[in-house]
Amino acid sequence: MPHFTPGAVVDNEIADSLRRQSQLSSIGKAAIMSNVVAVDTSNDHHSNKETREIRPTSHGLVPSPSIPNGLVPSLSIAHGLVPPPTLPHGLVPPIPIPHGRVHPTIPNGHGCGSHDAGSHTPSEASVGSTPSTAPGSPHLMPIRQNSGSSTPRTRPPATTLNIPGMTRSRVSPDGRIAERDVASKLVIIMVGLPARGKSYITKKIQRYLSWQQHNSQIFNVGNRRRVAASAQPGSSNLTAQIQARAKAMTNTDALPETSKVSGTMDGPTQAAHILLNGVEPSQNQESASRDHSEEPKAPMEPFDQSAEFFDPSNARASQVREQVAISTLDELLDYLLLQGGSAGILDATNSTLERRKMLFNRVKERDSKLGILFIESICEDQGLLEANMRLKLSGPDYKGKDPVTSLEDFRKRVAAYESAYVPLGEYEEKMGIQYIKMIDVGRKVIHHQLKGFLSGGIASYLTTFNLSPRQIWITRHGESYDNREGKLGGNSDITPEGRAYGAVLYNFMTQKRKDWLVEQKDKILSSSFPPQPGDNTPPYPESRLGELDEKNFCIWTSMLKRSIQTAEDFEADDDYDVKNWEMLNELNAGDFERLTYEEIEHNFPLEFNKRKQDKLHYIYPGVGGEGYLQVISRLRDMVREIERITDHVLIIGHRSIARVLMAYFMDLTRNDIADLDVPLGMLFVIEPKPYGVDFHAYKYNEESQWFDEVKDYKPHKETRKGN
Template sequence: MHNSLASSSPSSASPTTSEPEQQLAVLPPPALRNGHPIAAPMAMTAMAQAVRGIKDLTDTPPLSQSVNSTAPSSPRMPPQRQNSGSQTPRVRPHATTLNIPGMTRSRVSPDGRIPQRDVAAKLVIVMVGLPARGKSYITKKLQRYLSWQQHDSRIFNVGNRRRHAAGIKVSANSRLAPEPDCLDPPVQAATILLNGMPAPRALAPDRLEPPTMLNLNHAVGEERGDADQSAKFFDPKNERASAMRDQVAMDTLDELLDYLLNRGGAVGILDATNSTIKRRQQIVDRIRHREPKLGILFVESICRDQHLLEANMRLKLSGPDYRDKDPHKSLEDFKDRVAAYASAYEPVGKYEEDNDMQYIQMIDVGRKLVQHRLKGFLSGGISNYLLSFNLAPRQIWITRHGQSIDNELGKLGGDSPLTERGHCYGQALYRFITQKRKEWIMEQKSKMAQASFPPHPGDNTPPYPDMNRDLDEKNFCVWTSMLQRSVETAEYFDADDDYDVKNWEMLNELNSGQFESMTYDEIASKYPEEFHKRSRDKLNYIYPGVGGEGYLQVISRLRDMVREIERITDHVLIIGHRSVCRVLMAYFMDLTREDITDMDVPLGMLYSIEPKPYGIAFHAYKYDEMRGWFEEMPNYKPQKAARGSV
C-alpha cells in the first residue's frame, strides 16, 4: 500500500504542497521476503529517484517567476446568482427580518426601509375600543413616531369617512378630505349607500353644492333631514345604519390595503371601534383575501380611570360631531352613543388567542399593557413605545448651545468651548426658563380652578386627567450632550439644586468623520464630489471616515431618547446641537423626511412644546442679545435653512 501511494500519478497530488515528499522520506523500506542482500539499497535508490521526478513535476515556480510571467492572468468573474441547482424558480418566501433606515442595508433595500417585496414585514394596525377611549390619540402618536423612524405610515379613520359620507364637515387637515372636483371610490360608494344617489362630480370649487342628506334615524320614506349621527345612528338594532357603517369600514380598509400593497406603504392604521369579534374577523378575512402574508396587530384601548374618561369625553364634545351644539345635550347624546356600543362590545382576548392573533391591550393610556404573540420588529417597537405614554401636563424645551469658538470660525463638529457671547446666552437661558417655570405653574392652577364638566360654550381648557395633582412637585430636568459647548451652556442650571442636570452621549452632534473641524468652503474645495453628493441627499448621506454619521444614524440613536421624553412626567430642557435639534423637532412637529435636514435651527432660538391630548402647543422664542432676554415669535413657522448649512 505504501508503494502505491509513492507511485501515484502527479495528477492526483496537490501541485502546491510538498506533503508527499515528507511522507516518502520517513517511510521505512519495504520488507522483501527472501530478498538478496543488496535488494534493500537498490530499492532505496529507486525510491529517491522517483521522488526527485515527482518534485520536478510538482514544484511551484518562485513568486518572482510568476509575477514576471507573460501569460495572461485569469479575469475576476463576479458571483452569479444561483438557484441551488434547481431549474424551477424559488418558491420559499424570503426571510423577514427587521429593517431600520440608516442602520440596515440589503440588495432589495439599500436605504434600510421595508421593501415593497417584503410584504410580511408590513403591518396593519387595527384599533379596538369604545368611543372616548383615546384611540385617535394613540393612532396619531403612533403614526408620528413610525414616520419619524422613516417607516411610511398613514391613518385611515373610519369616523372621518362616515362623517363625510353623511355630509358632516370634516377638518381640512383630514387625510380623507376629498378633492373639490371628485370623490374617491370608497367615499362615493358610502355616499350612494347613505343618500341613494351619487355625489355630483366636476363642480368648480366656487359652485360646490352641499351633499344630499338622509337621516338614518328615520324609516325609509320619512322626511329627509340632517344626518346628525346621533346615538340612534350607532344603535346595533338600526339595520340600515349598521349596513352603512359596515360598508364605510370595509371601504376604508380597502384603501388602507391599497396603500400597503400598491403605493409603497409600510404601516396602515385602521382607526375605528371594531368592537365585536364579528367585525374583527371580517377585517382579518378581508386582509387575508387580499394578501395572506400581511401582518395584523390589534391595539385595544381600555379606560377604567374616571378622570381619564371625563377628559376624553370633554375632548369629544369639541369634536366635529358636536361642534356648535349645546354641551349638556351633547354630553347626554354621547353617553347614549357609548352605551349603544357597549351593549354589543366584545373585548380582545380569548378569541384572538385561540386563533393565534397578535394584540396589545392598553389600559388607561399606558398604565398597564397586555400583549399576545407579538411578531416582528415593528410590533415589538410599537409595544415599547406604547409603554412610554403618559398624559401629564409638562413642558419640553429645545435649544442649541451658546456660541462656541468653532461656531465663530464656521467649523464643523469639534469640541471647542463657548465664547463670551455663548456664556451670556447660557445665563440668559437660565433666567428665562426659571421665570417661565413659575408662570406655567400659575397658569395651570388657573385652568384647574376654571374647568367645568361638561365644558361651557367656548371653554377650550385642555382635558388633562392629571391636572388635579400637585404641580409644585414637578421636577425640571436639563439634558445636555457630552460636548463642552453644550455642558457649559447648562452651567447655571447645574449650580441650582432646583434643576437636575444630566449629560447624554446620544445628544452629541452628528459626527462629520474625516471632515471634523473643517469649514464648508474647505470641503467644497478639497472634496467637491462629497460636497455635491451630500447636497443631493442630506438625509441618506453619511460622512466618510472613522465615526462618520448621517441624519438617519442620529434618528436611530435618539429613538430611546424620544421614548424617555414621552415617559417622564417632569419638565425637560434639551441643550443640543443643530442636527439633534432638527431631529427632535421633526418628531414633535411631525415633519416630513424632506424637511428634517433643511429646518432652520439657528443659535439663539428656543422652542417650547407642551404635549396635549389633541397634539402639541408650540411656541418659539428668539434671543435678544442686547437685552439678555427672549422674545416670543407669534405665528412662528419652521423655515428652510440657508443653502450650504449643516
C-alpha cells in the same frame, strides 16, 4: 453514435435552455414539456404530415416529472383557459421554443421524457391531465437557490429588523421595507369604545413610525363616515366609492378573475406561460386597486348622526357604517400593496367580534402575508374618561352645539356601542392573532403573540405613554469658537457671548417654570364638567395641585464642551437635575470635522454635491462619519425616554439634534428634517396635549438679556448655504 427517430431535430439551443431550467420546480418543467409536445402535435396536424414518433432510449422510457395534485386543474380546450396559481414577480420566463421543433431525446437515458405522439391527443398531453397536490395558495414564494443544493427555496423570506440608514440588503439597499417584503408590512386595526383615546394613540404611532422613516398613514373611518352619512356638497365621489365597493362585495363579476389570461393561447402554452410568469401584472393591479370612479345611480340620503345612528338595531345606518369601514380598509390596503406604504392604521371603534372577523378576512383575501395587529384602548379611570369626553364635545360631531345636550347624546352613543361591544381576548388568542391592549393610555399594557419588528417596536413605544402635564424645551448651545469660524463639529469652548447666553437661559427657564405652575393651577380650579360654552381646553386628567408642586426639571446636555458649559448655571442650582448624554452629541462629520463648508466645496466638490442633493441620506466619509438617519437611530431611545418621564426637560443640544427632535415632536416630513432652520439663540417649547402639542418659539435678545416670544412661529427650512 446515438440513434434518433426520423423527423426529430437535435437542437443544442433547446438542450441548453432546458439545462438552465434546472433550478425550476418539477411543476415548471412539466409545463414546459407539455408546451413542447403541444407545439409539436399542433404543427404536425397543421401540416398534414405523418405523425412523428420519439422512440425510447436504450434505457427505456424516462417518465416525465409529475405535477403535485391539485395545483393545475384539467384544461378546457373548448375555452382554452387554464386556472393558474398566481406566482410572484420575478420567476424565470418560459423558454422560447422555435416554431415547428420538438424536444429531442437525449442519449443514454438523460432526456426529459419519451412519448408516443401517436397515442396522445393534444388535450391528453396537457398539464391538466396530471394529478396535483399543491395547496391552493394564491401566491408562491420566489424560487431561490440554496447554498450547496439544487432544491429551490420555498419558505418565506425572513422578516427581520429594517432600519433606514442602519441596515442594508440586496432587496432593501436603503434599509426601508422593500415592496416585495409584504410580510414585514403591517395593518394596524384600532379597537375600543368612543372617547377611549384611539385617535390619540394612532397619531402618536403614525408620528413615531414616520419619524423612523417608515411610510405610514392613518385611515380614519369616522371622518369618511361623517362625509358619507351627511351627503355634504363635494362628498358625492366618496359616497360613490362606498356604494361601488359595497356592490362589488356581493357581485362576483367584480372579483379578480385569476383564471383568465389575455390572448388566445392553447391550453399547454397557457399553462407554461402562467406557471413561469404568473398572471399579467395589469390584471392583478386592476383588481387590487379596484375602480374608485364608478358613480352611484342614486345619491345616498343624508343621516342624522345622533346617538340613533350608532344603534346596532338601526339597519340602514349599520349598512352605511359597514360600507364606510370596508371602503376605508380597501384604501389602506391599496396604500400598502400598491403605493409603497409600510404601515397603515385603521382608526375606528371595531368594537364587535363580527366586524373584526370581517376586517381580518378582507386583509387576508388581498394578501395573506400582510401582518395584522389589533390595538385596543380601554379607559378605567373616570377622570381620564371625562377628559376624553370633553375633548369629543369640541370635535366635529358636536362643534358649535350646546355642551350639556351634546354630552347627553354622546353618552347615548357610547351606550349603543357598549350593547354590542366584545373586547379583544378569547377569540383572538384562540386564533393566534397578535394584539395589544392599553388600559388608561399606558398605565397597563397587555401583549399577545407579537410578531415582526414593527409590532415589537410599536409595543415598546406604547409602554412609554403618559398624559402628565409637562414642558419639553429644545435649544442649541451658546456660541463656540468653532461657530465663529464656521467650522463643522469639533469640541471647542464657548465664547464669552456663549456664556452670557447660558446665564440668560438659566434665568429665563427659572421664570417660565414658575409661570407654568401658576397657569396650570388656574386651569384646574376653573375647570368644570360638563364643560361650559367657550371652555375648550381640557384639563389633564392626572393633574392634581400637589403633584404639580413636586414636578422636577431636568437639564440634558451632550458630552461636548460647548453644550456642557452652556448649562453651568443650572449645574450650580440643586433644584435642577443635570445629565450629560453621548447620544446628544452633534452629527459626526468624519474626515470633514473642523472644516468649513467653503473648504469642503472647494477641496471635495463631489462630496459637497452628494450632500447637497440628498442631505437626509448622506453620510460623511471617514471613521465615525454619520448622516441624519444615523442620528435618528441613536435618538430613538432618547425619544422614548422623553415620552416616558413626567418631568420638565430642557435639552441643550446641537443643530442636527435639534432638527431631529423637532421633526419628531412637530410631526415634520422627511423632506424637512435635514434643512430645518434652528439657528443659535432660538429656544423652542413643546407641551404634549391629548389633542397634539402646544408649540411656542423664543428668540434670544442680547441687548435686553432676555428671550422674546416669536408670535405665530412656524418651523421652516433655512435658506443659507450648507448647514
